[in-house]
Structure formats: C-alpha cells, structure tokens
Amino acid sequence: MYMAETNNKQSNKQKGDNGEELAAVYLIQHGYTIVETKWTWERFELDIVAARDNVIVFVEVKTRYSNTYGEPWEAVNKGKRKRICTAADAYIQQQIITKEPRFDIISILKIGNEVTVQHIEEAFWPTA
Numbered sequence: 328m329y330m331a332e333t334n335n336k337q338s339n340k341q342k343g344d345n346g347e348e349l350a351a352v353y354l355i356q357h358g359y360t361i362v363e364t365k366w367t368w369e370r371f372e373l374d375i376v377a378a379r380d381n382v383i384v385f386v387e388v389k390t391r392y393s394n395t396y397g398e399p400w401e402a403v404n405k406g407k408r409k410r411i412c413t414a415a416d417a418y419i420q421q422q423i424i425t426k427e428p429r430f431d432i433i434s435i436l437k438i439g440n441e442v443t444v445q446h447i448e449e450a451f452w453p454t455a
Contacts, residue, residue: 346390350433371414383426390435400434
C-alpha cells in the first residue's frame, strides 16, 4: 500500500482525475509503463492501460472518500467488469496487442489527509 496526502475540496471529476493520476504514478513507481490513460471506444473507457514485461494491464481506478459503503474496489461490479472487458477487447484488436492481458484494480481511499492505495493484480478475468 502507498500513503500520500490530498485535499478533499474538489469537484467529483477532479477527484476522479486525481485518483487516476495517483494510480499512474504508483504504477510507474512499481515498474509499469503507462501506455494510455482515459482511452475511449464508443461508450466505454479504460482508465489506465499499462505494460510490464510481456503483459498488457487494463487498470480500473476507483477512488472513494469514505469506506462507509465498502472499499472502493467493491464498486467494480459484474456490469463494470463486462464493460472494461469489452473496451479491452476493442483496444487489443485496434492496437494489435500480442501481450497477455490482465485486469487489475487500483483502489484509492482518501480519508482526511490520508490516502491509501491498494493495487489488486488479476482482480478479475473476462467471462464468456
């Protein structure tokens, strides 16, 4: 886990963008290369596409300011996972990716000035 400080007085979009920026920095610090951020196809979006070794990693970033209703990663439900996999499939086909795909979640919890980053590798797999 990674700890940092933040300011909670921001718009929801700014909060989400800041969470994604923090996740990208975290990934870079842990040996990943950021390939894309906020990649969109039709109505689908991939928060971060990263690479390390022979793996292409599709990272969903969830940022929350309270864990009253659960941890941020718990918000990546079946429907969200399906949309991520659909977007990842389009990305792989368009970019002619030959690397092994992996689906991770970066869960960011900001409470007061404390930030906790949890990286869940192989958080889910595509289903038929």
